[in-house]
Amino acid sequence: MQNQSVHFVLSTDAKPRLKWTPELHQRFIDATNKLGGAEKATPKSLMRLMGISGLTLYHLKSHLQAFSFTDE
Numbered sequence: 001m002q003n004q005s006v007h008f009v010l011s012t013d014a015k016p017r018l019k020w021t022p023e024l025h026q027r028f029i030d031a032t033n034k035l036g037g038a039e040k041a042t043p044k045s046l047m048r049l050m051g052i053s054g055l056t057l058y059h060l061k062s063h064l065q066a067f068s069f070t071d072e
Contacts, residue, residue, distance in 0.1 A: 008020070008054065008055065009021065018059045020063060027052070028067070038067055038068040041064060042064075043057045043060035043064060044057060046060045046064065
């Protein structure tokens with residue numbers, strides 16, 4: 001993956017949540033596919049491959065779980 005600058009937005013709620021932009025989600029999908037799909041991708045491997053500063057394992061774990069659920 002190219003280490004391009006990808007921006008993400010944290011909500012202004014009491015508990016800031018990551019808002020997945022279409023560009024960020026596409027990077028997630030590309031990385032997931034490169035790792036062999038949602039069944040094989042792990043949050044840590046996604047984090048390494050995506051290389052986006054500020055993105056946490058928690059963000060990736062939640063998104064991977066939701067993505068796996070909708071992918072079934």
